[in-house]
Amino acid sequence: MSDIGKVRIRVPSSIKPGDIVRVRTLVIHPMERIERDQQGRIIQRRYNYINRVVATYLGKTVVAFDITQSVSENPSLVFSFRATDPGQLKVTFEDTTGGKYEGTADIRFS
Amino acid sequence: MTGDRPISRRRMLGTLGVLGVAGATGALTLSVPRRAGAQPFGLQETVQDGLKRLFGGRPIKDGAGVIKLDVPLIAENGSVVPVSVEVSSPMTANNFVKHIYIVADQNRIPIIARATLTPEAGQASVGATVRLGETGDVRAIVEQSDGGLLQVKREVKVTVGGCGG
Amino acid sequence: MTRLVLRLIALAVLAGGCATAATDAPRGSSVPKWESRAVAPARGEFRILPDGRREQIRYKGWTTQDFGTFRTYAYGDGHPEPPVARVAMPTSLAGDPARGRALFLSRAKGPCAGCHLIPGDDVWPAGGVGPDLSTIGDRGLSDQYLYQQIYDPRLIFPNTTMPPWGGAGVFTPEEIAHLVAFLQSLKGPLPPEKDPERSPFTRSKPVGFGDNLDPTNNPAVLLADDGEALWSAKGPAGRACADCHREGPAGAMKGVATRYPTYVSAYRRVMSLEDFLTVHGPETTGHLLSAQSVDNLALTILIKMASNGLPVQVDVTSPQARAALARGRASFEKRVGQRNHACADCHTPDKGANKFLGGRLLVDVSAGLTRHFPTWRTDRGEAWDMRKRFQWCMTPLGTNMLAADAVEYAELELYLTSFDNGRPMNVPGIRH
Known part of the structure; x- marks a missing residue:
């Protein structure tokens, strides 16, 4: 996949006030693994991987993740939040090279 | 999962319209601000060193019955292993789950991820797709708002290719 | 210039094989020659290194090893199946059971444990395609019998799925003697099995993704998003897909993919949807859409998703389809490569299908294998169509790959897809 930073967020199609909403989100990212040279020594360089993920709802952080190179390529993360009011859910991914990728979902009640 | 059903791409796009899910901005900022007081993550260490670094000598109790750790017994492919952790917790302002750690004992970077939760999460439930270098225990370690630590673990057997395919 | 030379070399190799092809490929001569429209690493071409060695051009990160001395799926391939070897175990060889066990488990060799269970907590993940050898030493088989069985089992079992390890040069006579000594040392009674997952006969089935x-x-x-962007993008000819297919991809393409692969009379060959795009793009919008290009893959996924849920209905009755199916089936059953394996060895229920090869459950051709392609391969982090999956299979078989858009692969894909008929399309899939 070429497009680093594509974000997808999935929330249930029907949400009621007070529901605990389970969210699944994915970002396209290589999450570079540690490489070794021919002698098996670790190659020291700044690897590009996402290390911080923050989910906010109505501007307030509901969950944050510190993640590492032990997380898979194109990471998929799951979390929950309690939907109290209509408004925006935002997930921000930051990688070790300064890349910042966002996805949003408007939470509405039905 | 909640009540959300498998959906087709068509339906997904329709749903996106209603819910207004936007794509990525993909914007690049030039520096990563160092978070004050952040624990170092992503270190290569043994699991014992990692746990000592994070928790000092604090006791970690058996969390069976409180923590539900869902991992496949066999990972057909160690590079994408879904792990999910659900903790029974009222998630109120004075009694909630503060952190959930996902740990793989045999990984070179054993402390895989830390989720930091707030009472607004409503439910202490997180998941991630992780890499497992080899067969070994996967642990979920929970830090409660009162500082108490609980853990459960399960062995995951990692499959290496049958014959290249 | 160099490119032209390479092409000529590749053509010469193909032409060289054609002369002796008649007996091998049923009605192979009626299949027209096809100039590949695939991207460079997908064309199955070769390059000659400065030291004179030949290597095959494959995708980035894949082996470049040339398996040129072994049979391929090319209809023009002239290699006969390696003759069955009758061998006597050299009396001078004294086998060492410990070395035999290491060879049995070596991933650089078979590994034998990919198909056969033996005792030991370190044996993981053993497969169950072949017999459980945990107590074979109790069976009173002679060293000579076991030696022959490893060197070339076809002498005793003509329809075996087991490769002729000695004849193929994977194990030397000395190594086979170590394996024989190891097998003779495997005697019962066995301790009770502690872990049901260790045994391929009691292991639970994989849960999927x-x-x-x-x-x-x-x-x-x-x-598919990229596919949608391509759908409405004007090509060099000034037109877009959307200019002719006016209902949008979901409407205009609904059901189209259920009929591929199919015989396309304009090109006198069977084409998958991917193959068809390689000719249809240049003819209409001017988009190249080369086989195994990102654009081809993205449009294929978009178009196939428009048929999701609809039953596959490839043509299996026209004379052209019947002829192609016969050739596709012959390919499926043809033994190729260093290991002298056929697709059928792993993917038919009377052989390896539904059994574990190592830790992986082999799929069953009769269940239909194609309707979720292109599919996401979690261990590669890429979406692959059926052809790249075929090309990937070639390396463990020890045979050179053909061009992704080769007629041979198209007809093999048609044969496989005939088992999907009536079952719902479900694209893109996700697999390990």
Whole structure:
């Protein structure tokens, strides 16, 4: 996949006030693994991987993740939040090279 | 999962319209601000060193019955292993789950991820797709708002290719 | 210039094989020659190194090893099946059971444990395609019998799925003697099995990778976005797909993919949807859409998703389809490569299908294997169509790959897809 930073967020199609909403989100990212040279020594360089993920709802952080190179390529993360009011859910991914990728979902009640 | 059903791409796009899910901005900022007081993550260490670094000598109790750790017994492919952790917790302002750690004992970077939760999460439930270098225990370690630590673990057997395919 | 030379070399190799092809490929001569429209690493071409060695051009990160001395799926391939070897175990060889065990488990060799269970907690993941050898030493078989069985089992079992390890040069006579000594040392009674997952006969089935149509679970779904952008982008000829197919991809393409692969009379050959795009793009919008290009893959996923849920209905009755199916089936059953394996060895229920090869459950051709392709491969982090999957299979078989858009692969894909008929399409899939 070429497009680093594509974000997808999935929330249930029907949400009621007070529901605990389970969210699944994915970002396209290589999450570079540690490489070794021919002698098996670790190659020291700044690897590009996402290390911080923050989910906010109505501007307030509901969950944050510190993640590492032990997380898979194109990471998929799951979390929950309690939907109290209509408004925006935002997930921000930051990688070790300064890349910042966002996805949003408007939470509405039905 | 909640009540959300498998959906087709068509339906997904329709749903996106209603819910207004936007794509990525993909914007690049030039520096990563160092978070004050952040624990170092992503270190290569043994699991014992990692746990000592994070928790000092604090006791970690058996969390069976409180923590539900869902991992496949066999990972057909160690590079994408879904792990999910659900903790029974009222998630109120004075009694909630503060952190959930996902740990793989045999990984070179054993402390895989830390989720930091707030009472607004409503439910202490997180998941991630992780890499497992080899067969070994996967642990979920929970830090409660009162500082108490609980853990459960399960062995995951990692499959290496049958014959290249 | 160099490119032209390479092409000529590749053509010469193909032409060289043609002379002796008649007996090998049923009605192979009626299949027209096809100039590949694939991207460079997907054309199955070769390059000659400065030291004179030949290597095959494959995808980035794949082996470049040339398996040129072994049979391929090319209809023009002239290699006969290696003759069955009758061998006597050299009396001078004294086998060492410990070395034999290491060879049995060596991933650089078979590994034998990919198909056969032996005792030991370190044996993981053993497969169950072949017999459980945990107590074979109790059976009173002679060293000579076991030696022959490893060197070339076809002498005793003509229809075996086991490769002729000695004849193929994977194990030397000395190594086979170590294996024989090891097998003779495997005697009962066995301790009770502590872990049901260790044995391929009691291991639970893999659980899969979740909802394949959820874009937060299957990154291949996101490729359809790229396909949509291409759909409405004007090509060099000034037109877009959308200019002729006016209902949009979901409407205009609904059901189209259920009929591929199919015989396309304009090109006198069977084509998959991917193959058809390589000719249809240049003829209409001017988009190249080369086989195994990102654009070809993205449009294929978009178009196939428009048929999701609809039953596959490839033509299996026209004279052209019947002829192609016969050739496709012959390919499926043809033994190729260093290991002298056929697709059928792993994927028919009377042989390896539904059994574990190492830790992986082999799929069954009769269940239909193609209707979820292109599919996301979690261990590669890429979406692959059926052809790249075929090309990937070639390396463990020890045979050179053909061009992704080769007629041979198209007819093999048609044969496989005939088993999907009547079953719902479900693209993109997600697999390990």
